[in-house]
Amino acid sequence: MNTNLVIIFGPPAVGKMTVGSELAKLTGYTLMHNHHSIDLSLEFFVFGHPSQKAISEQIREVLFTQLSKSDLPGVIFTFVWGFNIETEDAYVSAIAKKFQDQGGKAYYVELEADQATRLERNVSPFRMAKKTSKQDPKKSEENLLKLEKEYRMNSNPGEFKRTPYLRINNSNLSAEEAATKIKETFKL
Numbered sequence: 001m002n003t004n005l006v007i008i009f010g011p012p013a014v015g016k017m018t019v020g021s022e023l024a025k026l027t028g029y030t031l032m033h034n035h036h037s038i039d040l041s042l043e044f045f046v047f048g049h050p051s052q053k054a055i056s057e058q059i060r061e062v063l064f065t066q067l068s069k070s071d072l073p074g075v076i077f078t079f080v081w082g083f084n085i086e087t088e089d090a091y092v093s094a095i096a097k098k099f100q101d102q103g104g105k106a107y108y109v110e111l112e113a114d115q116a117t118r119l120e121r122n123v124s125p126f127r128m129a130k131k132t133s134k135q136d137p138k139k140s141e142e143n144l145l146k147l148e149k150e151y152r153m154n155s156n157p158g159e160f161k162r163t164p165y166l167r168i169n170n171s172n173l174s175a176e177e178a179a180t181k182i183k184e185t186f187k188l
Helices: 016-027 035-042 050-068 086-101 115-121 125-130 137-150 175-186
Strands: 004-009 030-032 074-079 106-112 165-169
Touching (some): 004 016, 016 106, 035 050, 050 074, 050 086, 074 086, 086 106, 106 175
Parallel strands (some): 004 074
């Protein structure tokens, strides 16, 4: 069996994990949100510490290698893609290649929502329950606003060239509606 990969990317609190969770229910795919590795590494080091980054990256490397060779129908990975960081494109390419080398397909879903919507979602009970590092609402909001100033976390119109690709403004969509759109568009 070839394991497919769906990468859902966008800025913090846009709904990547929530949409991914709904997509997992609809498709039988497994969700691996980016905080699975981040939160474990934060048990030992502060965010941004070289050892924290190394632990998180090594966990992902092992997971992607094993998942790409598995008999799972698919994996959903959520990710904040910094489009103004040169290494991000190569990082995503390497992840996708693992699955493609095993006969799977990589799908790309970009979520976007206005800042007010994301600030509201930032304190949702589901997000706070699933992401240990987001349980301090004030600190989480400060981080969201800081990242917004430092990084461009959505692509510019026409910039994203990978296929198959779907961009969804989910400001006014439920997670289930967005997940259904992904499933139907990609025929998952």
